[in-house]
Amino acid sequence: MNSTADALHTINNPTETGAQQIRDAIREAIVERRLSPGTKLSESDVGNLFKVSRTLARAALQALSYEGLVNVEKNRGAFVAYPSPEEARQIFAARRLVEPGILSEAARKITPSQIRQLKELLIEEGRLMNERGQSARRAEIKASGDFHLMLASFSGNLIMQRFMEELIARSSLVIALYGQSSVSSCGHAEHGDIIAAIERNDIERACHLMLHHISHIETDLDLRERKSFGLKEAFEV
Amino acid sequence: MNSTADALHTINNPTETGAQQIRDAIREAIVERRLSPGTKLSESDVGNLFKVSRTLARAALQALSYEGLVNVEKNRGAFVAYPSPEEARQIFAARRLVEPGILSEAARKITPSQIRQLKELLIEEGRLMNERGQSARRAEIKASGDFHLMLASFSGNLIMQRFMEELIARSSLVIALYGQSSVSSCGHAEHGDIIAAIERNDIERACHLMLHHISHIETDLDLRERKSFGLKEAFEV
DNA sequence: GGGCGGTTGATTGTATACAATTTGGCATCG
DNA sequence: CGATGCCAAATTGTATACAATCAACCGCCC
Numbered sequence: 337m338n339s340t341a342d343a344l345h346t347i348n349n350p351t352e353t354g355a356q357q358i359r360d361a362i363r364e365a366i367v368e369r370r371l372s373p374g375t376k377l378s379e380s381d382v383g384n385l386f387k388v389s390r391t392l393a394r395a396a397l398q399a400l401s402y403e404g405l406v407n408v409e410k411n412r413g414a415f416v417a418y419p420s421p422e423e424a425r426q427i428f429a430a431r432r433l434v435e436p437g438i439l440s441e442a443a444r445k446i447t448p449s450q451i452r453q454l455k456e457l458l459i460e461e462g463r464l465m466n467e468r469g470q471s472a473r474r475a476e477i478k479a480s481g482d483f484h485l486m487l488a489s490f491s492g493n494l495i496m497q498r499f500m501e502e503l504i505a506r507s508s509l510v511i512a513l514y515g516q517s518s519v520s521s522c523g524h525a526e527h528g529d530i531i532a533a534i535e536r537n538d539i540e541r542a543c544h545l546m547l548h549h550i551s552h553i554e555t556d557l558d559l560r561e562r563k564s565f566g567l568k569e570a571f572e573v
Numbered sequence: 574m575n576s577t578a579d580a581l582h583t584i585n586n587p588t589e590t591g592a593q594q595i596r597d598a599i600r601e602a603i604v605e606r607r608l609s610p611g612t613k614l615s616e617s618d619v620g621n622l623f624k625v626s627r628t629l630a631r632a633a634l635q636a637l638s639y640e641g642l643v644n645v646e647k648n649r650g651a652f653v654a655y656p657s658p659e660e661a662r663q664i665f666a667a668r669r670l671v672e673p674g675i676l677s678e679a680a681r682k683i684t685p686s687q688i689r690q691l692k693e694l695l696i697e698e699g700r701l702m703n704e705r706g707q708s709a710r711r712a713e714i715k716a717s718g719d720f721h722l723m724l725a726s727f728s729g730n731l732i733m734q735r736f737m738e739e740l741i742a743r744s745s746l747v748i749a750l751y752g753q754s755s756v757s758s759c760g761h762a763e764h765g766d767i768i769a770a771i772e773r774n775d776i777e778r779a780c781h782l783m784l785h786h787i788s789h790i791e792t793d794l795d796l797r798e799r800k801s802f803g804l805k806e807a808f809e810v
Numbered sequence: 811g812g813g814c815g816g817t818t819g820a821t822t823g824t825a826t827a828c829a830a831t832t833t834g835g836c837a838t839c840g
Numbered sequence: 841c842g843a844t845g846c847c848a849a850a851t852t853g854t855a856t857a858c859a860a861t862c863a864a865c866c867g868c869c870c
Contacts, residue, residue: 380820380822390855391855392855395632410823411860411861413821423732426730426732429730430730433675441670493667496666615851617850626824627826648851648853649832
């Protein structure tokens with residue numbers, strides 16, 4: 337769709353072995369919320385869906401479990417992760433812990449061209465915000481995350497970049513589960529403020545804004561233990 | 574060996590499927606430097622060694638590649654990771670970025686019992702430092718890393734804990750490759766200073782010490798580009 | 811009628827078999 | 841004698857087959 341954002345995901349090996357393509361496809365489906373948390377991903381089904389053997393399906397699911405997007409339970413199967421409120425809190429705590437540092441590093445070495453890329457992403461994000469439809473909503477979610485990912489890539493640290501990719505993907509899952517308003521919208525303005533602070537080289541301020549931004553996202557969640565998990569209990573009560 | 578430290582690694586599922594045991598065994602071998610960076614890990618060999626099929630061997634190697642301890646090259650095989658100087662720098666940059674935050678969080682909620690655990694680990698570390706022999710050296714390396722891992726576990730954030738495990742393991746690889754003096758020794762005193770700072774609740778100071786500690790470890794590396802990697806260039810010049 | 815145990819079906823765990831790709835050597839040719 | 845191209849061995853990529861485990865259902869016994 338937008339080549340600038342997709343470029344962020346081109347950190348893999350040039351040649352992708354089948355399993356990785358499947359992994360990427362499923363991850364995208366999870367992050368874009370086409371697959372609901374808790375959904376069972378049976379190896380056979382995945383294999384049939386992608387026209388490959390269980391071997392590759394299994395490998396893809398294993399890979400996703402390392403990223404925390406899928407839980408595989410021994411002898412039970414793989415399920416789209418269903419983060420507990422506690423897990424959700426830890427994900428955002430982790431983001432508060434690392435994102436200021438990433439932002440500082442990125443801001444320190446950022447080029448005008450890169451600032452322009454950030455602004456383009458911001459515009460794209462705004463455009464999608466005003467569009468209607470599921471597909472636009474998905475793209476908006478993705479663009480919103482890509483802002484943080486782009487900063488991570490500008491930091492020049494591949495390890496932190498990979499970690500951020502994991503955190504952003506898991507955040508998306510959490511928002512899908514516990515998000516209340518269709519709110520990621522309010523994040524848009526904050527992204528703009530952060531860019532502005534970076535541009536005038538006010539790193540301190542940018543970090544401050546980033547922390548608030550992350551907390552705002554988290555505040556908008558309803559993290560009460562509504563574990564409908566055991567659906568039996570829903571009828572027992 | 575020492576149950577306190579081993580407890581740190583018991584964050585996995587209670588039931589381990591074969592591949593995970595193999596993964597753990599190989600990881601231990603890499604981290605303890607019984608396997609040199611660059612060593613080829615053929616699927617058949619690994620399978621024969623552990624008396625399992627290639628399927629499980631392959632799964633274990635895949636898992637290790639997600640942790641950055643093994644590189645799998647398409648159609649070429651798996652090799653113990655051979656971090657470039659640039660990768661090494663990024664690993665330590667990542668540690669400087671996250672460890673102060675982890676330390677702050679851990680110090681904030683630490684209990685007297687946990688402080689005692691840290692001290693015990695420190696004593697164990699000192700004991701091993703004065704012993705002779707390869708086996709003691711390995712245990713010392715492990716104990717040194719366990720100090721950081723224990724702090725991460727005390728932070729109460731499983732996500733950061735897992736990330737730290739990856740960083741510590743990869744640090745060990747880097748030290749194996751680029752370490753000069755048999756130096757992790759000097760780290761011992763610094764660990765003690767950090768504990769002391771935590772104990773008198775001087776978090777600011779503890780973080781400061783931690784940053785210096787990490788930098789000291791990195792300073793002791795010889796990160797010059799001796800990439801015999803592209804061996805062509807060795808003759809072109 | 812309700813709890814209990816075995817049995818069946820489905821799903822995962824593991825091993826083996828086959829296909830594709832790479833690597834090194836050998837023969838051939840310039 | 842050196843370079844090039846092809847062939848064979850070895851290794852990885854993928855699919856299939858078999859074993860083990862789990863879940864649900866049914867019948868049985870209390």
